[in-house]
Amino acid sequence: MDFVAAFSFLFFGFTILFSMFSFLIYVWRLKPWCNCDVCKAYLSASWTKDFTNLCDWYTHLLRNSKTGTIHLHVLGNIITANPENVEHMVKTKFDNYPKGKPFSDLLGDLLGRGIFNVDGDSWKFQRKMASLELGSVSIRMYAFDLIITEIRKRLLPLLSSAAAKQEVLDLQDVFRRFSFDNICKFSFGLDPGCLELSLPVCEFALAFDAASKLSAERAIAASPMVWKIKRLLNIGSERELKEAIKKVDELAERMINQKRKEGFSNIGDLLSRFMTSISDDRYLRDIVISFLLAGRDTVASGLTSFFWILSQHPEVVSAIREEIEKVTGPNQELPNFQEMLQMHYLNAAIYESLRLYPPVQFDSKFAQEDDILPDGTFMPKGTRATYHQYAMGRMEQIWGPDCLAFKPERWLKKGVFEPANPFKYTVFHAGHRICIGKELALVEMKTVALAIIRGFNTVVEDPNQVPRFIPGFTATVRGGLPVLIQEREA
Ligand code: HEM
Secondary structure: OHHHHHHHHHHHHHHHHHHHHHHHHHHHHHOOOOOOHHHHHHHHOHHHHOOOOHHHHHHHHHHOOOOOEEEEHHHOEEEEOOHHHHHHHHHHOHHHOOOOHHHHHHHHHHHOOOHHHOOHHHHHHHHHHHHHHHHOHHHHHHHHHHHHHHHHHHHHHHHHHHHHHOOEEEHHHHHHHHHHHHHHHHHHOOOOOOOOOOOOOOHHHHHHHHHHHHHHHHHHOOOHHHHHHHHHHOOHHHHHHHHHHHHHHHHHHHHHHHHHHHOOOOOOOHHHHHHOOOOOHHHHHHHHHHHHHHHOHHHHHHHHHHHHHHOOOHHHHHHHHHHHHHHHOOOOOOOOHHHHHOOHHHHHHHHHHHHHOOOOOOEEEEOOOOEEOOOOOEEOOOOEEEEOHHHHOOOHHHHOOOOOOOOHHHHEEOOEEOOOOOOOOOOOOOHHHOOOOHHHHHHHHHHHHHHHHHHEEEEEOOOOOOOOEEOOOOOEEOOOOEEEEEEOOO
């Protein structure tokens, strides 16, 4: 018995000492005492005196940095808006900059082994499989049909009803509901009906939102140990997260079982397609949940800022209407896929809005080994390496002196859309992990925007109010986007 007690004492003593030692190393690496101006402003939050959002302050620092790179020592984070550095991280030295364990830990409980959360062979396998599926014409047509159906059956009736009642609608909420219905149908073959006329409380959407929000909030804990201990004890936010993930899991399981019973070989959604080659149900669940996370809030965020920015640019709205008339004629039907491709101005306006308001504002990797970035910045092993999409859209070195202006024309050469270098325009990431749903997202955004702009005026309550973003993986505006909807004369 004495031996057992002595052993337990030694074991727990060692564990506590080891944990304290790890914590000290962690604190030491963070350098919480750094006295440089940037770190002091960060720690004292004095930047809030001059800037509405953290991303605006980072943009200011990056615009004023000679190399387009800054170092937040207290966060162990090197942040860059330099396209050469981006190309180096996401392409040339891709293997040295994985998403890394700190990131995959945050989302691990929700996303498991899904594409969004893994590196190495598991990522390669899913990337290859997903690229093949998403590149096929059949899935593009399937996705386009889903979008058109959601617009016809839900979005347009809802807007007409709001216009008739002269009701103020929160467009951000409408777009979140739209994109959730759409991505669930596309990924699972499930219709949650969030955009029904009554705007119902949608249990699955709530559980999914809670799970992604609580996972993102892990990143702002003082130390990862805080949320890991809470998870171990199953208390507070970690308990809520566990319950939310359980609901997501139950639904995924139900969908997989139903498909196994009813057959899936002729069905167009992603889950059915993946089920033909994967038999591990947990893996299937993980793969599909990554798509839900990647494709939901991003599209809604992009559409929200688009309609906000349009409220300050009536001349762009008129130009879009002119283009729609030119391409579709007096026809009142929604355009088909081919007609959508001819709308260069609309495409340019959406690219331009995403440049200034990217749904994903920054993207971090972790250096595996010591490295030197092309601008000469030393990147020690283990450092968090972030490139800042929001700042990159506002760099004079990349976009010229009018970089802060909203000008769709900058994307057009003789009326034809010309894409930019992906290492400069990083809205959809770049290099080997470039967004796999980019084309789908653009088609969805364009079709929704077109349907609204053609049929309605959206009067934003306060167009001059600068957006305040809620911290999270995707840019969400505090207070949403309240608008008065007016039906246009036919
Ligand atoms: C405007 C809308 C969208 C934006 C701005 C966007 C942006 C991004 C970005 C920045 C990444 C890189 C994330 C990282 O590696 O940390 C990414 C990856 C990804 N996106 Fe999108 N996305 C959008 C819509 C979509 C949609 C609709 C889908 C699905 C149908 C999708 C599927 C994915 C997937 C699966 C990845 C992971 C790719 C990989 O790791 O290899 N995205 N996206």
